[in-house]
Amino acid sequence: MYSELNEFKKYPISEDVDKWVESIWKMANSIKCDVEILSDNGFSFSFGIRHVKNEFTYVKFKPEGMDEFYGYWQPAMSGPAPLLIHTPGYSAEISTHPELVSQGYNVLHISPLGYATPNGPDESKQRDHTWPVLADTITSHAEKGYKLWLVNCILAIKWAMEQSEVIENRVSFFGTSQGGGCSLLLGSIFKNKGVRCVAADVPFLTNLPMAKCVGAITYNYEPLCSIDNIDGGWQALGFVDTISHVNRLNCPVLLTAGGKDNICPAEAVKSFSQLYSGTCSYNYFDNLEHRCSREFATLLQSWVRMYA
Template identity: 25%
Template sequence: MNAIEKRIDSLYHYIADSTAQPDLDQFWEQTLRLNDGGVPYRREELQTPMQTEVSKLIFEAHDGTPIHGWYLLPPQPIRKPCPCIVIYHGYHGSKGAPEDFAHWLLMGFAVYAIDVRGQGGETGNLAPQSFGMTSGWLTQGILDKHECYYKHITLDALRAIRVAAEQPEIDEERMFVMGTSQGGGLALITAALSTQVRGAVANVPNMCHMDFGILNSTSSLQEAAKFVTIFPDKLEQVMQTLSYFDIINLADRITVPVLCSVGLKDLICMPEAIFAAYNRLHSKDKTMEVYPFMGHALGNGQNRKAYEFMKRLL
């Protein structure tokens, strides 16, 4: 066994300790009630250079924040009640431009790509906070699981699935979630908490083994590390709050098929963190695509592998 094989083998055997709090299930049962009832939304068809239907689909979050997204349909000749991919972007990013998703339309999928609140898109953030924060978004509400930024973006991600499934062109039995980095973490947490997800594609996902990440990675968790540097007496509170949103503590809820990817040179979403979550998944159909010489990036050919994964499930 060469050094690369040995490294990969050790990651498949890496088991992280659970950091779940005793009231984890109670917290999520209570939190998910915030998404009960109907979700107000509006859909506005747009004129674009694309030769297919493009709409702005904006829904109201649990706290009243309008969440903006692109709703894109495949060309008419291949349109049926079609499968849909709900796409979440990476940290500091946005929903991008409609043409960024043209390849999925040509493969026969509808796409709903949303902004993550407060970041680089059109979407603001109306969530209240009762304590200060460091630069970025991660530390908003980080001392209280009920105020935590991760809580709000998770509820937004779950609402996006519901809104997409309500569109008349969509086959609600064929809903997929997908994302990279922060978006990969959101894909996994929605797969854990939603009954509408058929499969999840999580590329170099964040939100995994966050106690390891805050100590070792160069990810957004550096913001939490900076917060604790300023307020060292808050370390225990910070770690407890993050634990409610850590995929390693929710992985036993993920039973749908999952496709993950990891770069062994990734210093942002580190291999140990990703494998810690992956190895705990309860899905009987799970695949990890390992890229030994890549860092925090989408591996060559990963979109095709994602398409083949989803097509197989259809």
């Protein structure tokens, strides 16, 4: 079904996707990025929460020629240990993962493009009350938006890989919604560069033509209406659609989908699992809406234990 949709026929061919990934690496490797470890660990007395001083901490990344952005570094209690990278949903939330740290993993949450800060969201970067990363991807024909988002991730991951607590060339990716979709993209980008596994929870950016066809909430596609070249807009989406990266991935992939998810429909997520030739676990939950769930948290811990 998905291959017959007109939008899908406008997607880039695999060779162009490869070149796009290479251009992301070229950009990331050309940027000098200073790093500052912040003293504030991010927990507030107003919530009655505090953590052991200097264990978990914000990290400010200052890439030359780009906006500053932040990460939240959660090192393993003893190392060296594997590295897990968490990326945020479209709301740009920052999250912590002490349960994974206690099981022996280093965890870096990355908040690309400076959307979220230790003091909350930077609303000056919003456009029409939402984050513009998807719109910028479309209007720039995939030269900005998620391309810069992923460059930020590479810069942060390179820093994390240099930390003494981290086992060399052993990195895995996980996230929910946008974070799930971008975890799959990072798995593709880090092919043959140490990636161990991916865990993508109700992943956005997965078979977008099918998602639109089966009734996904269409605000995600409104930027297409604001540009002159509709074909070019769908081609831009093709670079960040995880379906375009299915043949690049070569690591175990965990997927979740919800029967009541009207943003990232289960049919679209399932289509990825049907196309992927590697180790893949597709998990469907009939009553799950579009959100991070206990089911995913449980599956994630087992998945990284097996493969990370």
